[in-house]
Amino acid sequence: xxxxxxxxxxxxxxxxxxxxxxxxxxxxxxxxxxxxxxxxxxxxxxxxxxxxxxxxxxxxxxxxxxxxxxxxxxxxxxxxxxxxxxxxxxxxxxxxxxxxxxxxxxxxxxxxxxxxxxxxxxxxxxxxxxxxxxxxxxxxxxxxxxxxxxxxxxxxxxxxxxxxxxxxxxxxxxxxxxxxxxxxxxxxxxxxxxxxxxxxxxxxxxxxxxxxxxxxxxxxxxxxxxxxxxxxxxxxxxxxxxxxxxxxxxxxxxxxxxxxxxxxxxxxxxxxxxxxxxxxxxxxxxxxxxxxxxxxxxxxxxxxxxxxxxxxxxxxxxxxxxxxxxxxxxxxxxxxxxxxxxxxxxxxxxxxxxxxxxxxxxxxxxxxxxxxxxxxxxxx
Numbered sequence: 201x202x203x204x205x206x207x208x209x210x211x212x213x214x215x216x217x218x219x220x221x222x223x224x225x226x227x228x229x230x231x232x233x234x235x236x237x238x239x240x241x242x243x244x245x246x247x248x249x250x251x252x253x254x255x256x257x258x259x260x261x262x263x264x265x266x267x268x269x270x271x272x273x274x275x276x277x278x279x280x281x282x283x284x285x286x287x288x289x290x291x292x293x294x295x296x297x298x299x300x301x302x303x304x305x306x307x308x309x310x311x312x313x314x315x316x317x318x319x320x321x322x323x324x325x326x327x328x329x330x331x332x333x334x335x336x337x338x339x340x341x342x343x344x345x346x347x348x349x350x351x352x353x354x355x356x357x358x359x360x361x362x363x364x365x366x367x368x369x370x371x372x373x374x375x376x377x378x379x380x381x382x383x384x385x386x387x388x389x390x391x392x393x394x395x396x397x398x399x400x401x402x403x404x405x406x407x408x409x410x411x412x413x414x415x416x417x418x419x420x421x422x423x424x425x426x427x428x429x430x431x432x433x434x435x436x437x438x439x440x441x442x443x444x445x446x447x448x449x450x451x452x453x454x455x456x457x458x459x460x461x462x463x464x465x466x467x468x469x470x471x472x473x474x475x476x477x478x479x480x481x482x483x484x485x486x487x488x489x490x491x492x493x494x495x496x497x498x499x500x501x502x503x504x505x506x507x508x509x510x511x512x513x514x515x516x517x518x519x520x521x522x523x524x525x526x527x528x529x530x531x532x533x534x535x536x537x538x539x540x541x542x543x544x545x546x547x548x549x550x551x552x553x554x555x556x557x558x559x560x561x562x563x564x565x566x567x568x569x570x571x572x573x574x575x576x577x578x579x580x
Contacts, residue, residue, distance in 0.1 A: 223300070223301075227300060227457065231453045232262040233259075234456065234457060236262055237496070237500065239251050272441065273442060277349050277439050279348075280349045284343050285347040285348065287343065288340050289445075291336070291339050292340035292344075294336075296333075296451060296454035296458045302321055302330065303319065303462065304317070305470075306471050308481065322386070326390075327385045327387065327390075328385060330387075330462055341436050342436075344436045344437055345357020348438065353435070356438065357435075359435075360435060360436055363416055363423065363511075363514060363518075366416075367416035369518075369523055371409075371414060373529070374529075378466050380533050387465050390465065390466060391469065395469075399469075405529050406467075406526075409525065413518075414460075414462075418452060419452060420456060420499055421503040422503075425508070425514060461488075463495050464488060471485065471488040475487070
C-alpha cells in the first residue's frame with residue numbers, strides 16, 4: 201500500500217515537472233515566433249522584405265540571433281556592482297514565466313488515468329498573482345540601471361521605473377473593473393463566466409484602458425521611452441551585452457506575450473469558442489492561440505503606425521486621463537452590478553443612458569471650450 205501511494209506521488213510529480221517544462225518550452229517557441237512575426241509584419245508595412253534567410257521564410261532568425269548573442273563576449277564595467285549586475289537580467293525574465301503560470305490556455309486532457317488541466321496552477325486569487333508578478337518587473341529595470349555604474353543607465357532606469365509604476369496603476373484599475381463585473385478573482389472562473397458573452401463587449405472601456413496601460417508597462421512603442429536612443433543611448437541596459445542583453449530582450453517579449461494572454465483571458469473569453477466534437481481538448485488551445493496572436497498583431501500594428509511620444513506627454517496622459525477614467529469606469533461598473541438589484545433594471549438603464557449622454561456632451565464640448573479660451577488668451 202505504501203509503495204503504491206509512493207508510486208502515485210512520483211507519477212504526479214513527474215507529470216507536474218513535464219507540464220512546467222512543456223509550458224516553458226512553449227513560451228520560448230512563442231517568443232521566437234512573435235519576434236519573427238514582428239519583423240515580418242513591420243517589414244511588410246514599410247514595404248521591405250524582412251527576414252527570409254535563416255530557415256524557411258526566415259523562421260529561424262530569432263534562433264540565429266540567440267546563438268550569436270550567447271557566444272558573444274560579455275563586457276562588465278569595472279564600476280559595476282557585479283552581483284546585482286548579473287541578477288538583474290534574470291529578474292526581468294522570471295516574473296513573466298510566473299505570471300503565465302495561472303493562465304488557463306485550454307480545458308485539459310485525460311492522460312495516464314489522470315486529468316491534466318492546461319493550466320499550471322489554478323489559484324483562486326489569480327488576478328492578484330498577476331498583479332504581483334507584473335509589479336516585480338520594475339526591479340530588474342532599477343537594479344540594472346543602478347548596478348551598471350554609469351549615469352546614463354541610471355537616468356534610463358529612473359525614467360522607465362516611473363513609467364512602469366504609473367501605468368501599472370491604470371492596468372490594475374482595468375483589472376478591478378473586470379473582477380467586479382465577473383464576481384471572481386480566479387482566472388478560470390472568469391473564463392467560465394464568459395461562456396456566453398466575452399467581457400470585451402460589456403467591459404470595452406476597461407479593455408481599452410488595459411491595452412494602453414499594458415503597452416507602457418512592457419515598454420512597447422509608442423511608449424518605449426526605456427530605449428530612447430537619441431536621448432539616453434539605450435536606456436537602463438546600455439552597459440549590457442551578450443547573453444545578458446539577450447535576457448532583457450527575452451524578458452520584454454515574454455512580458456508582451458504574458459500581457460496579451462491576460463487580455464485574452466480576461467476580455468476575449470480565453471480558450472472559449474465553438475468547436476466540433478472530435479479532439480475536444482485541442483480546439484480550446486487553438487482558439488487561445490488565435491486570440492493571443494491577434495492581440496500581439498495589434499501591438500505590432502501599433503508599433504509600425506505610431507511614433508514615440510514625448511515623456512512628459514506620456515506621464516500626463518497616464519495620470520490625468522487614463523487613471524481618472526479607470527476610476528470612473530470602476531464606479532460605473534459597481535453601479536451596473538449593484539443598482540439593478542436594488543432599483544430594477546429598467547430604471548437603472550434609464551439613468552445609465554442619461555449619464556452616458558451627459559458624458560458624451562461634455563466630451564464633445566469641453567475641448568471646444570478649452571480651444572476658445574486658449575484663442576481668447578492668445579488674442580489678448
